[in-house]
Amino acid sequence: MLLTLATILNGCLATLALGASPRTAIPLDLNSMLLPPPTDDRRIKVTVALHVLNLSMISEVTERFQLTGYLLAQWHDPRLIYQAAGPNDTYKIIAWDSVWRPQLVIINAIEPRQTYETSLQVAPYGLVSYVERFDALLTSTFHLKAFPFDTQKLEVIIHPFTDQRQSVVFVPSQLPVWTATEFNTYSSLESWRFESLTFNLSSAASQFGRHAISEARFEITVERRYGFYLWKVFLPLLLMVIVSWSVFWFDPPEASSQVTIAVTTILTIIAFALAISLTLPRVPYLTFADAFFLTCYVFAFVTMVEVTMVHITYRNERRTLTAKIWRTARWPVPTAFVITNLIVIVHFLA
Numbered sequence: 001m002l003l004t005l006a007t008i009l010n011g012c013l014a015t016l017a018l019g020a021s022p023r024t025a026i027p028l029d030l031n032s033m034l035l036p037p038p039t040d041d042r043r044i045k046v047t048v049a050l051h052v053l054n055l056s057m058i059s060e061v062t063e064r065f066q067l068t069g070y071l072l073a074q075w076h077d078p079r080l081i082y083q084a085a086g087p088n089d090t091y092k093i094i095a096w097d098s099v100w101r102p103q104l105v106i107i108n109a110i111e112p113r114q115t116y117e118t119s120l121q122v123a124p125y126g127l128v129s130y131v132e133r134f135d136a137l138l139t140s141t142f143h144l145k146a147f148p149f150d151t152q153k154l155e156v157i158i159h160p161f162t163d164q165r166q167s168v169v170f171v172p173s174q175l176p177v178w179t180a181t182e183f184n185t186y187s188s189l190e191s192w193r194f195e196s197l198t199f200n201l202s203s204a205a206s207q208f209g210r211h212a213i214s215e216a217r218f219e220i221t222v223e224r225r226y227g228f229y230l231w232k233v234f235l236p237l238l239l240m241v242i243v244s245w246s247v248f249w250f251d252p253p254e255a256s257s258q259v260t261i262a263v264t265t266i267l268t269i270i271a272f273a274l275a276i277s278l279t280l281p282r283v284p285y286l287t288f289a290d291a292f293f294l295t296c297y298v299f300a301f302v303t304m305v306e307v308t309m310v311h312i313t314y315r316n317e318r319r320t321l322t323a324k325i326w327r328t329a330r331w332p333v334p335t336a337f338v339i340t341n342l343i344v345i346v347h348f349l350a
Helices: 002-020 181-186 227-249 255-277 288-315 319-328 332-349
Strands: 044-059 064-076 104-106 114-122 127-139 151-160 168-170 192-205 212-224
Touching: 044 151, 044 192, 044 212, 064 151, 127 151, 151 168, 168 212, 227 255, 227 288, 227 332, 255 288, 288 319, 288 332
Parallel strands: 044 168
Antiparallel strands: 044 064, 064 127, 104 151, 114 127, 151 212, 192 212
């Protein structure tokens, strides 16, 4: 009986060996397949790419943006090599939780990204391709010095998960990084214009030891559409400042009209400045809009000082000095305003 059992066991082993030798199918040992694939240096080379579908929100106040897109990754797993059944057998679809795969983390995400559809394919020569559609709320540093004529670089920074920081390394990718054609046509962002999507690799210091961790950094460049601010903020404010200069042509006795114009100009500038401040974070530096408002404040104050001096000298019956101040301020003040704004433009926008 023992001889019979041994004969049956040897026959089963021989059958398994014969079945495994041609490697016509993907191995089904799930326990071993969940381990990292074997490599010479224990570093698994992974390429990553990003396909942007939509930017549904960009907030300067909170320095956040909402991104919908596809995240792609490719790596080589020799355990998944199989013999193609024919010329049309270019890939097989496998369950995403049945084999090892890199765990990618978007480190500047405010909360874990929402993953929707996923796909995991393997080519006959062992190239594994992973694709997921995701939605994420991310944070990025906004540089608002040139606001509202600014261009922002929205960053998507990807690291491997902590447990894989020593086994996964990102390598230059042949995968394209691109945006969907409908992104420019149907984008929900009326205030921004998409410019480009770029990709670069680097390494970052790990917080869990001395080892560097691989980093993939995608930069989505967007340019602000400044038409709203140009026509509804800067132009009306500029006209208000020009109107305030009309006091230089009023007769000195007309005090009430001159004071009304000067005070109205100052209040208008304050209202515009408050409205703009609600759309910006409290940055520790001046933006172009801040500098323009500050210039308008200064010259509205100068106009108010001129009105005050004219009426003080007029009331004191120093008519010669009154006429001199009244006529002298007509051209130097507007000229100084233009020169100051040219300096502001060069400093903030050049």
